Amino acid sequence: MAYCSRLVGFGGYLPEKIVTNQELSERIDTSDEWIRERTGIRQRHIVSGEETCASMAAEAARQAITFAGLSVDDIDAVIVATCTPDQVFPTTAAKVQQILGIKKGFAFDVSSACAGFVFGLSVADNFIRNGQAKNVILIGSEVYSRILDWSDRRTCVLFGDGAGAVVLSAEEVVNTTDQKGILGVYLHTDGHYSDLLYVDGTPSIAEDHCLIRMHGQEVFRHAVTKLSEVVEEALSVHNLKHEDVDWLVPHQANLRIIAGMGKKLHLPEDRVIITVDRHANTSAASVPLALNEAVRDGRIQKGDLIVIEALGGGLSWGSSLIRL
Incomplete structure (x- = not known):
């Protein structure tokens, strides 16, 4: 029996705090016009309070699971693509398991910077194609505000924080064409x-x-x-x-x-x-x-x-x- 991976659930989370280009121009030598002309960026979301890589990932995952019409009991694997985890270990994926109350399966992180979600998609897809998992939650969650040099206008204006998630579910392949x-x-x-x-x-x-x-x-x-x-x-x-x-x-x-x-x-x-x-x-x-x-x-x-x-x-x- 052959399986394919269907994207059946979607979710996202953006921190409440918004930092505009104008606000950045009051802190560093830049301007709204300079940033928009070179990047197209007008604003970005930045974590504050108790928002973390894991908390954002969990909320995005919760939305995706609900969208898919599933429950946490249906999830066989949690994969988080991130290079800004809250801790060296345990993994962010393990923390998401804990926050959401997922009791079965396995969880791990994937690190490949901005390409992390695509690399994680390949991993999740292979688990499903090989019959090792039926429902996988794949999350990209980043807190780049932690690793930015806020005095460097070449980099600090480019990045923001947030999390997005998809649920991949196994479906039997009937017609390969x-x-x-x-x-x-x-x-x-x-x-x-x-x-x-x-x-x-x-x-x-x-x-x-x-x-x-x-x-x-x-x-x-x-x-x-x-x-x-x-x-x-x-x-x-x-x-x-x-x-x-x-x-x-x-x-x-x-x-x-x-x-x-x-x-x-x-x-x-x-x-x-x-x-x-x-x-x-x-x-x-x-x-x-x-x-x-x-x-x-x-x-x-x-x-x-x-x-x-x-x-x-x-x-x-x-x-x-x-x-x-």
């Missing part, structure tokens, strides 16, 4: 570029700054090229053309990169899901947050063919084709 769910996930990493986007330390060493560092122009250049290639790879494997794609749900890093990808796929602007203006770059949370918004507001419908893509530190990048 009309398969639904995740059609494929395509992943790449090239460690030769690891010095282009990194965190300059580790939380286990007290003297380390543990702040994000980025060579923005180089990352931008590689993002445009590598994301285009990996999307073309996915389409080629399935003998699909640009016009077969209904929606692009990209990693929300920079509006210029997103617009460039939409043009390469010959998609009109209203077929590209954009949240970067309001969320900024929420790393592994950006794709599931965008998916959650577009499904809930009715833009993305059942049967639509979706392309998702993301690139992050490593450099790591990937894409997926999903028939909702």
Whole structure:
């Protein structure tokens, strides 16, 4: 018996605190115009009070499980994509298990920076295809505000906090020519570029700054090229053309990169899901947050063919084709 992974639940959480470009301009040498012109970002959400990576992940997961019409007793596995956990261990996924009261199965984290959700999607899909799990909750949750140098206008204006989640459920494949769910996930990493986007330390060493560092122009250049290639790879494997794609749900890093990808796929602007203006770059949370918004507001419908893509530190990048 063959199984495929269907995306049946969606959820998201954004911290209550919003920081606008104008507020940032009062703290560092920047302006709303400078930020919007280069990135498309107008504001970002930042954790405050008792909001944590785990609490945001749990709330996004709770919404996704409810959307799917399931209960926590139906969940076989919890996977959290994050590189900003609350603790070195236990994993954020284990904390989500605890918060939600999930009693069975297993839980672990995946770390691949901004590409983490796509890498986690591959892992979750393989568990379902191999019959090791029936229902998997996959979450991207990030607290980048912890690792930002708030005096560096090149990086601190780019990122925000948040969490997005999807529920993947097993469905028997009856007709392979009309398969639904995740059609494929395509992943790449090239460690030769690891010095282009990194965190300059580790939380286990007290003297380390543990702040994000980025060579923005180089990352931008590689993002445009590598994301285009990996999307073309996915389409080629399935003998699909640009016009077969209904929606692009990209990693929300920079509006210029997103617009460039939409043009390469010959998609009109209203077929590209954009949240970067309001969320900024929420790393592994950006794709599931965008998916959650577009499904809930009715833009993305059942049967639509979706392309998702993301690139992050490593450099790591990937894409997926999903028939909702």
